[in-house]
Amino acid sequence: xxxxxxxxxxxxxxxDLAASLRRARDARAEVVRIYxxxxxxxxxxxxxxxxxxxxxxxxxxxDGVADLRKLHENDGDSR
Amino acid sequence: xxxxxxxxxxxxxQATFENVTAPYSRPEAMTSALTPADARARLRALAPxxxxxxxxxxxxxxxxxxxxxxxxxxDLLRATRAPAVEAVTGGGVVFAARSRRHAxxxxxxxxxxxxxxxxxxxxxxxxxxxxxx
Numbered sequence: 001x002x003x004x005x006x007x008x009x010x011x012x013x014x015x016d017l018a019a020s021l022r023r024a025r026d027a028r029a030e031v032v033r034i035y036x037x038x039x040x041x042x043x044x045x046x047x048x049x050x051x052x053x054x055x056x057x058x059x060x061x062x063d064g065v066a067d068l069r070k071l072h073e074n075d076g077d078s079r
Numbered sequence: 080x081x082x083x084x085x086x087x088x089x090x091x092x093q094a095t096f097e098n099v100t101a102p103y104s105r106p107e108a109m110t111s112a113l114t115p116a117d118a119r120a121r122l123r124a125l126a127p128x129x130x131x132x133x134x135x136x137x138x139x140x141x142x143x144x145x146x147x148x149x150x151x152x153x154d155l156l157r158a159t160r161a162p163a164v165e166a167v168t169g170g171g172v173v174f175a176a177r178s179r180r181h182a183x184x185x186x187x188x189x190x191x192x193x194x195x196x197x198x199x200x201x202x203x204x205x206x207x208x209x210x211x212x
Binding site for chain 2: 024027028029030031032033034035036037038039041042052053054055056058059060061062063065066067068069
C-alpha cells in the first residue's frame with residue numbers, strides 16, 4: 001500500500017470536509033420535482049413560477065400540519 | 080375409464096389452481112376499491128416520516144383529512160399541471176398526485192423516500208378511481 005505524504009493526508013481531510021459541507025447544503029436545498037404519468041421525474045428551475053408557487057404552498061402545508069399538531073397536543077394537555 | 084378418471088383429476092386440480100391463484104393474477108385485485116378515509120389511512124402509513132395526508136376531489140374539495148389544509152393543498156395542485164409533484168423545503172417535503180377524479184397530498188418530514196411515497200400515492204388514487212367505477 002502506498003504511504004500518504006502529510007500534504008496528501010491534509011488535502012484528503014479538506015476534501016472530506018468540503019464533501020460533508022456540500023451534502024449539508026444539498027440537504028437544505030429547496031427543490032421541486034414534477035413526475036409524468038410513467039413516473040419519470042424532472043427538477044424545475046428554482047426561479048420558475050411553477051416552482052415558487054409549489055414551494056410556497058408546500059411551506060404553508062408544512063406549517064399548517066405543525067399548527068394542527070400543536071393544537072391537538074394542547075387539547076390533550078387541557079383534558 | 081382410466082383416461083376419464085385421469086382427465087377429471089386434471090380438470091379438478093386446474094380449477095383449484097385457478098381458484099387459489101386467481102386473486103393474484105387479476106390486475107384489479109391488487110387495487111381494491113377504497114373509500115377516502117381508507118385512502119387517507121393508507122397514505123399516512125406509507126412511511127414513518129409521513130405526518131399528514133389529504134384526499135381531495137380533482138377540484139379541491141376535501142374528502143378526508145383536515146379541512147384547514149385545503150387552501151394550501153389546492154394551491155400546490157394548481158401550481159403545476161404534472162400528474163405528480165414533490166416539493167422539498169427546509170421544514171419537510173410535500174408530495175401531491177392527481178388522477179381523473181381525485182387528488183391526494185402527503186406531508187412528510189425530510190428523509191421520506193420519494194419513490195415509495197409516489198408509488199403509494201398512485202396506487203391509492205387507482206383505488207379511489209376503482210371505487211367510483
